[in-house]
Amino acid sequence: MIQAIDRAAKVLASLQGARHLGITELSAELGLPVSTVHGIVKSLQGHGLVAQEPGGSRYMLGPALLKLSNVYLDTLDVRARAMRWTLELARRTGLSTRLGVQLFDEIIIIHHNQRPDGSQQMPETGLSIPAHASAMGKVLLAYSPEYASGLLGRPLRSLTGATITDPARLAIQLASIADYGIATEEDEAVLGESSVAAPVVDTRGTVIAAVAVVVPSSEWPPESSVLNGLRETARNISRELGASTWPPRAPRPAVAVHPES
Amino acid sequence: MIQAIDRAAKVLASLQGARHLGITELSAELGLPVSTVHGIVKSLQGHGLVAQEPGGSRYMLGPALLKLSNVYLDTLDVRARAMRWTLELARRTGLSTRLGVQLFDEIIIIHHNQRPDGSQQMPETGLSIPAHASAMGKVLLAYSPEYASGLLGRPLRSLTGATITDPARLAIQLASIADYGIATEEDEAVLGESSVAAPVVDTRGTVIAAVAVVVPSSEWPPESSVLNGLRETARNISRELGASTWPPRAPRPAVAVHPES
DNA sequence: GAATGCAATTCGACAATGTCGAATATCCTC
DNA sequence: GAGGATATTCGACATTGTCGAATTGCATTC
Incomplete structure (x- = not known):
């Protein structure tokens, strides 16, 4: 991992969390000297990845990210192929559907079809949900034991009262998901919203995404x-x-629960 | 500009253009040794900014960009405030409306309201249009002479037969735009589509965005x-x-046309 | 099924490069 | 108008990224 790039990415992550930050605030957050941070930020700014807050001297994420992300979505083969199917699923069920991929401990929604009832709904493409609180996340975790065991090691954040934060309980769920090919989640991310998800696999049999109905x-x-x-x-x-x-x-014997002796 | 970050950004830009690239292809495109490129790509991958093509060993843009870009849109004050007005404008005119900001020589559409006729239309948020071929671009150029003079120096790419590629002709347009506060474009970016745009200014009187009707x-x-x-x-x-x-x-005496002696 | 070729990846030495602290400039507050 | 805080510039040092060569891995051919 090359240091300068690692730091630059951390700057972006900080701005992602805090929206607007001055150089000093950033340097405090990253534990780096101000002049170092300044150099990094200016380099990012030179490529439009970071921008000055209009007027002020604080910084925020830049417009180049929007362009990059648009191209990212266009390059995703799964997305292009899935769109017509998820649209049809939304029509037939009368519910909103999602397509998501994994990004570390989260699921990023790469496509969203609104409920076809014509009501005003927020577009969800680009939203991220902690994997352990999402049906799509559970699907992806169930089929990639390495990620799952990594995640189960860390403390699980609670989003609603119903979020499963006990690793053992989650592990049991994951095990049965791999058997049935369907994962569920009840009020675990957003109160009043539950979802069901299923795995999407590619030629090589790898699970690369998940579809869900909300x-x-x-x-x-x-x-x-x-x-x-x-x-x-x-x-x-x-x-x-x-x-x-x-x-x-289903992948290797599932995670934990009955650790092999 | 710190070198490693500059190179990392160029890697992202290359992937933006080519969608899928191997390390060797990237290294050829950037004129760098393969091992150097490899290090950069792996660092970006470590943060989800770049991802492996499923199966293959080539690389593409990564999902972290989608999340970052989503936050970028959320942090934009102009966008949040403009949305209700552009929606109303779309309703009243029966046409689609756009809000755009400048990114180097292009305009990035940061918000788009579809034509209210209910027809199926592509979402345009995130699209970019060369500034000189866009009404929004002309507005922004007209009010920032430094950018304008820079752009007029470089050769202007033609997108349709109607794209204005003659710097002198564009300069004349820009001068009158600053007088009237309205810019137009006829078939210059997309055949069959023309647009009108007006400047959006902030507290300090700086033009920070443009609204357009298509x-x-x-x-x-x-x-x-x-x-x-x-x-x-x-x-x-x-x-x-x-x-x-x-x-x-209107900004300083306008660009070129009658250079001051 | 072995062999060939291409591309990705790993490694280590060198010096170019980014880092850091101090000095300066700029902005905002009182 | 003065004071404080924050952003920005600068230059010396040594850490860090860079590069070429060697290795591994994959796919394709014979």
């Missing part, structure tokens, strides 16, 4: 037509990506 | 109600940002 908790549990639709959607997307089997084979 | 070229020129609505919208947003006067004062 169900109002008042309508929980979802009808079996929703589950079937979700399964079918995940299978269709996976097939289009070149996957030969779905659901994917 | 008019199908078949309906060109727009009715005066559209122009008035646009002006009013720009004034309302600016007022909300704390601007005392609108349109903003």
Whole structure:
């Protein structure tokens, strides 16, 4: 990991958290001398990755990120192929659907279809949800034991009263998810919102994304037509990506719970 | 400009252009040894700014950019305040509206309201348009002579047959834009699409963004109600940002045309 | 199924490069 | 108008990134 780039990325992360920061504040947050931070920030600014707050001398994230992220979305093969299927799923279930990928301990929503009831809804593309509090996250964790065991080691943040923060309990869930190919989450990220998710696999059988249907908790549990639709959607997307089997084979014996002697 | 960060940013820019690149391809494009590029890419990957193409060993932009860009949009004060006004403008004119900021030689669309006719339209937030081929770009150039003179020095890329690539002709347009506070563009970026734009100013009287209405070229020129609505919208947003006067004062004597002796 | 070629990755020595502290400039507050 | 706080500039030092060569890994061919 080259130092200057690592530090630059940390500057971006800090600005992501705090929105607006002065050089001094940044240097305090990163534990670096002000002049060092200044150099880093100016370099990022030179590429539009960071910008000066209009008027003030504080800094914020820059417009180049928007352009990069737009290209990122365009390059994602899964997304392009999944879009028509998730749209259809939203139509058929009357619910909003999501497609997400993993970014460290979080799930980033890379595509979102609104509920087709015509009501005003916030676009969710780009939002991130802690993996352990998300149905999509559970799917991805269930199929990649290395990540899962890493995550279960750290303390799990609670988002609502229903968030599962006990590693053992989560591990049990993950184990059964790998068997059924479906994960659920009830009020664990947002109160009143629950969701069901299924894995999307590529040619090599690797789980690279997850599809989800968001169900109002008042309508929980979802009808079996929703589950079937979700399964079918995940299978269709996976097939289009070149996957030969779905659901994917469960990974090695699952995580923890019964540690092998 | 610190070298490693500069190079890292150039890696991102290359991936932005080419979507998928191997280390060797990148190193050729940047004129750097492969091992150097490899180190940079791995550092970026460590922060999710770059990702491996699933399966292959080539690289693409990473999901962290999506999260950063989402926060970027949220931190933009102009955007938050402008949204309701541009929505109303779209309703009243029946046309799609845009809000854009400058990123070097381009305009990045930071908010887009679709035409309210209910037809299926592509979301445009995040798209970039060369400044000289965009009405919003002309507005921003007209009010910042330094940028304008810089841009006029370089060769101007042609996007359609109607794109203005002659610096002198563009300079004349810019001069009159600063007088009227309105810029236009006819088929210069996309055939069949023309637009009108007006400046958004902040407390200090600086032009920090532009609002635009997109008019199908078949309906060109727009009715005066559209122009008035646009002006009013720009004034309302600016007022909300704390601007005392609108349109903003024209900048120094305008660019080139009659160079001072 | 072995062999060939290409591309990604690892390694270590060198010196170019980024880092840091102090000095200066600039902005805002009182 | 003065004081404090913050951003910015500068130059010397040694840490750090850079580079070329060697290694590993993958895919394709024969």
